Amino acid sequence: MRLLLSKRDQRQLEFLELLIKESRITLNQVSEISGYPVRTLSSDIIQMNSYLESIEVETGPNGVALIIPKDSSIREIYRLILEQSREFQLLIYLFFNKNKSQEDIAEELFISISTFRRMVSTLNEKLSRSEIYINSGPFRIEGNESNISKLYIALFSELYDDIENITEVGKYEILIELCQKMAKSGGFALNYPDRTRIWIWTYVRLMRILSGYHLAGYENSGKNLNFEVLRDKEFCEKFKRVWEIELSGDLLVELFHLFLRPEFVRSIADIKKLKKHSEYHRGLDFRIETLFNVVAKALKISTEDTKELHIDLFNIIQFSDTPVYALYDKNKIFTEGFLKNNKSIATIIFQKIEEVFSELKNVESIYAILYLLVTHWPSLLGKIKDKAPKVQMGIFLDTDVEHAEMVSDLIRGYSRLKIEILNSTITEAIDLENSLKNIDVLITNIPKFKVSCCEEVVCINEYPTSDDFKNILLAEERIYQKKIMNRQVY
Known part of the structure; x- marks a missing residue:
């Protein structure tokens, strides 16, 4: 549905999506990647900051970055794009209002009649691909009723947090x-x-x-x-x-009829009943089993725990005609995050899905299948956990072991990492260097503590503060991301 956006909104969405992927990037780099002039991008930043509310496109000497507050997320960006889009404002208006003239609508949307006419003409050209059109006299949405429903269902799902x-x-x-x-x-x-x-x-x-x-x-x-x-x-x-x-x-x-149709299965027994009378369902069931087997073989995991997943996949794939999304594809966002952090395993799964379900023409269906496999298959989750980079954390305080143990317990409330207490094993400087060979993050209460073999050193107070915990987690994340980037292909 992003094609329904104006060219300006599409450009700004592309800009924002680039900032989502890059922690910080210069405008010149954005210009090279996108093909848009720096001046246009600079104007876009001003305009985007006017409607992104608490989210900010921050500019500085080191480039441009997207600042998302802790009470928001990427999803909100897509909602705000939809909310300010004149095209989608018009579609929403036509859903709720009947028997309106072009003068009425133009006044309600604060646009000129000529702008309104151009917008309708452009939208009709784009909507025609889905057999939908805006009729006039009075203005209304008509055409393929199933596609119209999907359009508004996806739109409302992303626009309104509280449907009431x-x-x-x-x-x-x-x-x-x-x-x-x-x-x-x-x-x-x-x-x-x-x-x-x-x-x-x-x-x-x-x-x-x-x-x-x-x-x-x-x-x-x-x-x-x-x-x-x-x-x-x-x-x-x-x-x-x-x-x-x-x-x-x-x-x-x-x-x-869509939600309570008889083909919806709740058990393996339901699948068996459908297979007796339907070649399509026999083929679908066979391909799901094939997918489990090829993924399991490639990753050396069990298929014994796929019963519930089998049922979910069976329903998702056979009912792929149901509405998905307007702009924000949850499965895509999940897949991109998973791919970034688990590239080797994700690549294998993606390839196997494409091989088994080669008839799937849209990548959205592959995202949906991958999401289910990763989140609903216990053996696969275990494999992902085993292959995740390990971050080693150590603590060395100039007080006593008991103090180090207490601080370690406090830190464990914030971090899942095991913490090696080094106080009791170190008597000389050489002992410290040897002990730190396998430590990625060292926590200490000694300011300006220098060690050559540890990538991250975090100095904390005698009784850790919230800022101390934050600094520890940030150091842990930096090491984790670095290990992901350096990890060998599976």
Whole structure:
């Protein structure tokens, strides 16, 4: 969906994504990489800082850096890009407002009518690839209803942290109640992320239905839905009163057929049932097993603990038609972080996914599969942990062993590293040098303490302060990242 952004917004997003990858970079380097003039990039920095709120693009003699406060993350950057985008502002406006003229919309969005017309023309050209278009007289979104739903579901998922704020009083609560009732009748409980996803889908679909737009070709998908909720007359009346539409079987099928369809599996037994009558599902199951085997062979790990993962992959791959993201691809961000810290293992997994699922044309699906493998496969997690670089930490104080032991216990509350206490083994300077040969981070209470064989020396107070703990963790991270960069290919 980033293609829907204006050229300026696309350029600024590229700039920000480069800053996400680089801790600090000069404007000349950014210009060389991106092809945009330094003057344009300098103007972009001023403009980006005007809408990035607490996030800042910091400039200085050493270059440009992205400063993200502790209560925020990369995800917020993408949300703010969406929020300030005129193109997406228009799409959101058309979702919530009917029978508006171009004059009304231009005034609401604080743009000229000529700008509005150009924007609609450009958007229609881009949206046509998804069989979506902005109709006029009055202005409205029309076209492939399934793709329209995916567009708004992805958009709302990234724009709004609290979905309740975009609905009228009472509508959120009763729709959540409906989702919970349908999930219960389907035999499963909703966790918070699932509830949010289903709520956004049902909200978008219900709003579109109220505007007269219906999905096509879904009728048979919900034939196994449980309509027990329709027996609750009090709830049905309340739903009709709040949403001004009758809760019927047809409405339930259109709202929930994607999430409660019969192909959704909850067990290996469910997979076996599908395989009996479907060549596609037999092939899918075979390829999932193949993926487990080739990854396990390459990394020398077990496949005995892949049962739950098998079920998750089966659902994710067969339902790849469900909405994914607007700008912020969680799986991509995860994959890039994992690849940066575990390049050798990540490369192997990525290659095996591409080999087994060669028909997958979009890299987003590969990101989703890799995410599941890495986070849901215990043996693989164990392998990753074993292959992670080890940082050795030691402590040497000019007091006594008991003091060193107490300080070590305090530090362990902040760091997972084992700490070697050196006080009791060192009597001469040569002993210290020998003891430090395998130590990456040395903690001491001696100011300006000089050692030649230790990369990081952190001086702490007699009773460590919060700044001391912070300095220790930063030193640990520097060593860890350096070892990742220097690590041999697996």
